[in-house]
Amino acid sequence: MHQSKVVDHAALLAEIGQWARELGFSQIGVSGVDLASAEPGLAAWLGQGFHGSMHYMAAHGLKRARPAELVPGTVSVITARMDYLSRGTPPGWQAIEFDRLARPQDATVSLYARGRDYHKVMRQRLQKLADRMAERLGPFGHRVFTDSAPVLEAELASRSGQGWRGKHTLVLNREAGSMFFLGEIYVDLTLPASAPESAHCGSCSACLQACPTGAIVAPHRLDARRCISYLTIEHDGPIPVELRAAMGNRIYGCDDCQLACPWNKYAQRATLPDFDTRAALAEPSLLQLWAWSEADFLRHTEGSPIRRIGHERWRRNLAVAMGNALRAGPAPAIEQALREVLPEASPLLAEHIEWALQQSA
Template sequence: MHQSKVVDHAALLAEVGQWARELGFSQIGVAGVDLASAEAGLLAWLAEGFHGSMAYMEAHGLKRARPAELVPGTVSVITARMDYLPRGTPPGWQAVEFDRLRRPEAATVSLYARGRDYHKVMRQRLQKLADRMAERLGPFGHRVFTDSAPVLEAELASRSGQGWRGKHTLVLHREAGSMFFLGEIYLDLALPPSAPESAHCGSCSACLQACPTGAIVAPHRLDARRCISYLTIEHAGPIPPELRPLMGNRIYGCDDCQLACPWNKYAQRASLPDFDARAPLTDPPLLTLWAWSEADFLRYTEGSPIRRIGHERWRRNLAVAMGNALRAGPQPAMEQALREALAAASPLLAEHIEWALRQGGPDAGSRNP
């Protein structure tokens, strides 16, 4: 454990906060490693099967709540948040997003995924922050994480003053809403924990009411198996047919619970250009994205978090959205494009295309592959 010299913790954390802002972070905090009080909730969530097919959640079990088991020697955790709303986000952006959700022929990609993959941005900058600390203190044991290991990120963030857990389970900050990423540095340096922030949701239930699939089954309880973010990103197989009509035109992730949250009127724009929206993902028609070959998909999603789901899952999601558009009204070009793709489609994709065609009317999906 690194305690070779006396460290003025207050001065060090003031410096680390300054370095963090220079690197594009909005805030840092410090959490202890005793998360025992979170273990019962984690086990109950797993027991309910709310993690769906994310088997790694169960495989890691309580290691998520035990930082010193994940990285031996860890005695404190620096948490960092980074705002991600694209720099050019207009005032009233929630209304813009809700408007797109009402346009069946448009495609909706979650705001966080329209720019560069945050895993890369956050990890590189957290490592730079740790390097700056090592220059100041000498070598110390550490490891950086951002959504990349069995880490209870929201728990650590809320314990370290980054905000409180909203009823949608995301962390909320009074001056930044919830539109930010979280990252951590596990370290063998004992630092005093930051003061946690009290909760400010009150009797508001906007997020529960806004969820298209009812995935927020109770305040602070999310059934991932019903969550559109999980279904479009984490889930590899067929999307349950009963949930498909509820997905609308959401093809990668879902922001509805955040769009409805009153605290997001305070959401901050990113300080980094990395999260600027890429042109093909700002307001694309479903048909334009459906026309992408696999090579197009790989080219347009290079450096993007979207690339990890692969072309087949991308088209599976698009097929569901196109089916929902066909239900909303005649879309001859869309129907033709779906039919033309059927012969070459994998079994997974073909099943979703056939479902989509059936949404257009009693005869729309009658042609067998």
């Protein structure tokens, strides 16, 4: 346990907040480490198999809700959020994104994935924030996390005043909607917890109604096995046939529950250029992305979160979207492009190409 000279906690937190803003964070908060009240919900979610093939979720079990087991000595968690909408995001962006979803031959990549990989950006900057704290306080025990370990991020964020859990399970903030990343610094410092935010969803159910696959099975309960973000990113096998049509032209992630959320009219633009949209992902067509060789894929996704799914899964997702485009109307160029790849396709990709070709209107 860190034992230093007496610290003025209010002054320290004000300093940390200032350093955090200089590093591109939007807000910091502090949570305690007793998350026992979250354990029954986590256990029930795992028990129902809602984590799908994310076996690490079950393997970690309740450690996710026990910060001091993950990092012994932890007594407080500093939470941070970082807005990620590209600096060039135009007004009316939600309507623009819905319009893209209505154009079957265009490709839709989740907004968060159009720039640099947030894992890299957040982790580096959280470490810089911890380094600033060490300069001020002397050495102290800490570890930084960004979606990288068994951490109940949304629970910690909501307990520390970053916002409340929306019915889609994401954290919502009255000044920033939900278009932000979360990260944490587990520390062996006793810091006063921030006041939690009360919930402000009311009777709204826009996110439940917007989900293309019905993955939000009840308010605050998500079945990942039906979620397009899970299917296109985490799931490495065949996409269930009964869910393919609902995927539309979404090839990496899905933003529909966030696009429909009224609170996202307050979503803030990023302050960092890291999240600027890459040219290759600004207005891509399915055919343009399908034409990428594996070398092209690796080049265009250098430093991007997309790279982690690999070229085969990328093409698997594209094949489903191309099948949905064929169902929407004649598209000879798409049909030809699929047929050209079929002879050399892996068994996984071939299955999705064959399904796509069967969708031809």
